Amino acid sequence: MTELPILIAGGGIGGLATAIGLAQKGVASLVLERAPELGEIGAGIQLGPNAFHAFDYLGVGDQARDMAVYIDSLRLMDAMSGSEITRIPLDEGFRTRFGNPYAVIHRGDLHGVFLKACMDHPLVDLRTSAEVADYDQDGSSVTVTLASGERVTGRALIGADGLWSNIRKRLVGDGAPRVSGHTTYRSVIPTKDMPEDLRWNAATLWAGPKCHIVHYPLKGWKLFNLVVTYHNDAPSPEAGVPVTHDEVKIGFQHVNPVAREIIDRGQNWKRWVLCDRDPVENWVDGRVALLGDAAHPMLQYFAQGACMAMEDAVALAAELERTADLETALQNYQALRRLRTARVQLQSREIGQHVYHPAGAHAALRNAVMQGKTAADWYDAVEWLYGSTGLEGAVSPETRRAAKAAR
DSSP, X not given: OTTSOEEEEOOSHHHHHHHHHHHHTTOOEEEEOXXXXXXXXXXXXXXXXXXXXXXXXXXXXXXXXXXXXXXSEEEEEETTTOOEEEEEEOSHHHHHHHSSOOEEEEHHHHHHHHXXXXXXXXXXXXXXXXXXXXXXXXXXXXXEEETTSOEEEESOEEEOOOTTOHHHHHHTOOOSOEEXXXXXXXXXXXXXXXXXXXXXXXXXXXXXXXXXXXXXXXXXXXXXXXXEEEEOOOOSOEEEEEOOHHHHHGGGTTSOHHHHHHHHTXXXXXXXXXXXXXXXXXXXXXXXEEOGGGTOOOOGGGSOHHHHXXXXXXXXXXXXXXXXXXXXXXXXXXXXXXXXXXXHHHHHHHHIIIIISOXXXXXXXXXXXXXXXXXXXXXXXXXXXXXXXSSSTTSOHHXXXXXXXXX
């Protein structure tokens, strides 16, 4: 049975990161992707230092760095007044503190980095039009049933099949995802079409009552990624639905004209209704384990969805290398990841409520609190997140040492 590959359901960033992570440890895998082609929809994503820790561990650090745009700061703007609330520098002091930079990248480019690494490695096999519908196991192997009816056997099964995971449906059985009622619209625009005085080398958030706008440069400054979100009590999930410009503007009539002008530059908009799930205590069943959005889907407000999936891949590969018994290794992987990812899931919701979307006195309090923080204060606040490689469990080594010293 040790000659059988590990099966990976899903060929997104999490699934491919898992495959190359296993290959680095000498473990063969078979990636089973439901789509007819391997690719990623969407546009830009943000990469904290913890993402670069994962890239380096997975052997794709140089390639990922070549694709990324390195921004100077995180800027928080008041979408009502048009004024800056705070700015977090991402300069040498930040990089020294966390050992890696903060950057932005096109999702397709990042997926391409992992896809090329997998295609170039003899221990990774990739199959498309192969949706994993169900599985069964006998204590020494796992056999999946594809939507086509074909059955495929491997040593283990990793469910990296996303928010609507068939593997989670069987393993956790917690029904449909939680619909947040927040609708996100995404666009990319040529840099020449971005207002010249807003072509900032920053990941910029315009925060307003029940709405926000995010923009940053992509693809060597050829494009700007534009993501806008507002509360419209959307009742059901949607993903990548083309919409008119007029629909997008509806949720932003109340914000500052400068913020509205950014939206006016968008084109070819697509709509997503944001969903997540509550954290769960178990996502392992014998030789089957969940990973990424299948295990811990989260709202976008912490910009950590892809980062957490890559950390999962790091932790899983490390545990399979150092623990001989496969089922024990999967339990150890879960123990490392469960509390950390639950924290990001829950704090993503809270950030949306208290940073991205407050109004009135709530927003005034946000502004006062955030304006009072220094760069060092911000770095201390995110040490637990950005200082981790994904191998330390819920907190980074520095956080654990600080807590010990305080006692």
